[in-house]
Amino acid sequence: MAERIGVYVCECGPNIKDAMDLDEVVTFVQGLENVVLTKAFGLLCAQEGQELIGKDIKEHDLTRVVIAACSPKEHEKTFRQCLEKAGLNPFLLQIANIREQCAWVVKDKSLATDKAKAIIHAAVRRVAYHEPLEVKEIACQPHALVVGAGMAGISAALTLAQKNRKVYLVEKLPCIGGKVACYEDVFPSLECASCILDPILDEVLHNEHIEILTLTEVQEVLGFYGNFLVKVTKKARFVDTETCIGCGACLETCPVTVKNEYNEGLDERKAIYIPYAGALPNVAAIDKKHCLRWQGEACSACREACPFGSITYEDTDQVRQLRVGAIVLATGFDLFDPARAPQYGYGKVEDVYTSLEFERLVNSTGPTQGKIVLRNGQVPEKIALVHCVGSRSGKFHEYCSTVCCMYLLKFAHQVTRQLSGVSILGFYSDLCLPGKEAQGFFNKISQEGNIQWLHMKEPDSIEITQADGKTLIRFTDVHGSPREVTSDMVVLAPAMEGARDAGAMAQIFDISQGAGEGFFAEENSQIAPVSTAIEGIFIAGCAQGPKDIQSSVAQGQAAAGRILSRLVPGEKLALEPVTAEVDEDLCCGCKLCVGLCSYKAITCDNLKNNVAINKVLCRGCGTCAAACPSGAIKAHHFTDTEVSEEIRGLLRQG
Amino acid sequence: MKGFEPKIIGFLCNWCSYEGADAAGRARKAYPANLRVLRVMCSGRVDPQFILEAFKEGADGVMILGCHPGDCHYKEGNLQTLKRYYVLKRVLSTLGIEEDRLRLDWISAGEGDKFVQVVSEMTERMRQLGPLPR
Ligand SMILES: Cc1cc2nc3c(=O)[nH]c(=O)nc-3n(C[C@H](O)[C@H](O)[C@H](O)COP(=O)(O)OP(=O)(O)OC[C@H]3O[C@@H](n4cnc5c(N)ncnc54)[C@H](O)[C@@H]3O)c2cc1C
Ligand code: FES
Secondary structure (H helix, E strand, O other): OOOOEEEEEEOOOHHHHOOOOHHHHHHHHHOOOOEEEEEEEOOOOOHHHHHHHHHHHHHOOOOEEEEEEOOHHHHHHHHHHHHHHOOOOOOOEEEEEOHHHHHOOOOOHHHHHHHHHHHHHHHHHHHOOOOOOOOOEEEOOOOEEEEOOOHHHHHHHHHHOEOOEOEEEEOOOOOEOHHHHHOOEEOOOOEEHHHHHHHHHHHHHOOOOEEEEOOEEEEEEEEEOOEEEEEEEEOOOOEOOOOOOOOOHHHHHOOOEEEOHHHOOOOEEEOEEOOOOOOEOOOOEEOOOOOHHHHOOOOOHHHHHOOOOOEOOOOOOEEEEEEEOEEEEOOOEEEOOHHHOHHHOOOOOOOEEEHHHHHHHOOOOOOOOOOOOOOOOOOOOEEEEEEEEOOOOOOOOOOOOOOHHHHHHHHHHHHHHHOOOOEEEEEEOOOOOOOOOHHHHHHHHHHHOOEEEEEEOOOOOEEEEEEOOEEEEEEEEOOOOEEEEEEOEEEEEEOEEEOOOHHHHHHHHOOOEOOOOOOEOOOEOOOEOOEOOOOOEEEOHHHOOOOOHHHHHHHHHHHHHHHHHHOOOOOEEEOOOOOEEEOOOOOOOOOHHHHHOOOOOEEEEOOOOEEEEOOOOOOOOOHHHHHOOOOOEEEOOOOHHHHHHHHHHHHOOO | OOOOOOOEEEEEEOOOHHHHHHHHHHOOOOOOOOEEEEEEOOHHHOOHHHHHHHHHOOOOEEEEEEOOOOOEOOEOHHHHHHHHHHHHHHHHHHOOOOHHHEEEEEOOOOOHHHHHHHHHHHHHHHHHHOOOOO
């Protein structure tokens, strides 16, 4: 191999020059194979240094360049550009790090000289085998994926939706709006929830840049920032969304009745259903698990009843591949299951409810049309509101769920508004009322109705049981005295946790979660609260941690802003040139490498019985090449030959 | 064995350990000149063949330094390295090469001090073991 290698030794002012015998180094290098030119220079990274290299490349027909200087982390890019300007492929360069890893750490001049010689020798031997590599560019995907259509996801989607950019809004339920769509009123304004939400939902539903995918879940994510490939499955709805107007004719004839999970199981729905009155999009859906047709019966009651011919039993689940540049995860929260803490009597004592159940109870589209009644239909005279269920205790969650004090106050207001003369018992150990509105809200609501505050010693110094048809509440008060009261209804404020399937999502998107609580981990809780460790994947809303609507919206918009600032339509994305490649003839199809690839870049062609590496997905770690038993995988820029030559160069000095 | 100075090859991953070594340099922390560094993108690239070759070519000791588990720039390359490391140790002992002549460690970009310590320990150990008989 007759390469023409130019070697440049940087003096780096006194940094390298004084640490070793540069004359000896230069003399040594001049004697190496393929080296046609060796120069020591004051400061190579300076303009004059770069110009010198460029000039030499042309004048001396150099085919390879070695720069013995500082770490490649400092100036590899600089010198690659220098080669490129002179018409040489930038990868025909090797940096010999004789500053950080030699001059600065070896105090003995003669040892430093020897070590520098070895490092340069290795670079010279290696560079002779370098191959030109090409940096390919692909168009950056300006589109975005938002997972979860609650307040946070919707805010992100609306901020992102612009000309030349499409937003896929993926929601696993048949309707959008998240938890807030199930509320009657919202704190602190006490405005009606649908008054705030409906115009926003309408905007999302009619925004031409947003494609809403309901009943849809993410299966797999490949790729990286600017170029994600996301596989989603859209479950069959069996109702045509274009023609169904949500008239509900089908619901009446359906013979199957099941518990309605959209009303927290407090009433029943049919196998064809609309989650709750006012759910958007206002389109029915068939629940395949309960519909008789999928139990082998020939029922077609809904199809017969539908005046618009919208029932489509032949629907199938659709798998779609979405290409997006960035992703916002806004999968929200679920509540801690209070049955895990038997002391609260949930599931055993009849009139103990969770806060989300109470939201439905008090909601005009809910199971009782908004009437606050006990399970036996009677109106309660006493209602207990229990704070911090599963929050702020060593047993379950140490953190405060942030919004419970506020929504329990909202409940107190709703109860007082509806039931005059009702007495409210507030069981708390501390109140959390930060910010500019909460304390005022507390003051206002406290004066409004008949609320008796019962101060407990610890957040969980309470036990709720059923005795003689009454709900008995025993607790330890703040002075340590045991006390006892009865109540007709109890509403618990269970801790907020990350969404039930957040763990599965974290795996799919390769991001981390906090231990035990299921919230996604942010890149930095202070200065990067909506980004994750994976570039291009953002988190927003209660998926990141407990918070109210205001903060959820702020995070959704923040995540969108982060994306907008970088993911500009028309932008190009440079692909990693240092990738691995398979020699089809050598590959024996053992597939050992397939499972090793963290990026799922390796696929197997079973017909040809060999594997191939996707150049766009490969990041160039080289793990597959190291594992290939037949040596069929070439790790570009770190080929077996290049590494072997480097080993020899480092060891066979002079 | 007095006066023997071992040759040590270190395979350092680009993202953490090579950075860690640079950090030691920036802080002007002296360490034995015996180490010769070979940069790879990920410790996962270190083919067992490379290690055998290094011993064949005259190395008295070989080090593989990668990101801490969980921190690999390529997610799990270093876990692959860890698995191979155990196999390699057994292979080496059947070849009559003392296990201590191969060392795997995790060095993060900020751990310049740890890098210096690991290199110093390795050098000292190789001095004790003496040249690899060939
Ligand atoms: C009882 C109660 C009352 C409250 N009242 C108020 C109030 O009055 N005022 C106020 O400011 N805040 C209130 N909050 C807080 C408020 O509910 C949250 O701030 C808000 O819901 C957060 O919105 P989000 O979009 O982050 O999550 P969510 O509302 O939980 O929405 C998440 C969405 O993502 C979907 N999703 C989940 N997982 C997936 C998946 N894997 N794939 C696709 N989609 C998925 C869900 O179906 C849901 O639609 C209350 C909270 C509770 C518990
Ligand atoms: S990048 Fe450091 S071990 Fe993989």
